Amino acid sequence: MKNKTLVIGASLKQERYSYLAVNKLVSHGFEVVALGLKTGVVAGIAIDTELKLYENVHTVTLYINPSVQKMYYDYILDLKPQRVIFNPGTENPELYKILEENNILYEVACTLVLLSTNQY
Template structure:
């Protein structure tokens, strides 16, 4: 099943996990949109440098440390995703509470592992 995913904290650097996640999501036939500091293209996916009001986002997968996430709380909530994935290094109990209050499911997991084990 195609789960439209926003990769938040996308990087053009091939050794970054966000970059690998974009490639693996695309390879698994998920629609991907991405936001990062530098614009470019990874696996046919444009990395936007301005926040857009994406529609029908199933999953937001985070590649931003907790301090950097704060400025995106309202934006993520506005997208009304079905879930938010906190990849290793992005764990954020403050944001967990906010998501829970807004009835948005979250999980502390690795997008790459979820995809590799067919649990995405």
């Protein structure tokens, strides 16, 4: 199993990019945990609605807008990921600064593109 990724903003809706990301991460052999507004299962991964302190999260990939991200700042820091990916529409200079101050790398990129081009 490859490094663990937390998808924040996971959705059961097949047209959502977070849904596609969970599927693609699983198909590429990554360990995936998911956090969303509704419980359910995507690609065999249960979507949690509670903020769980998952262990050994390497990457957090965001699918929530910057105004919603504020309530996750401390949670993300508590997970101590090695990096955070800001997918299109999630760009947040305020959070970039917080991550930098906590020595957490971040990328403004698309998880789906990174996986498709073997750059994940």
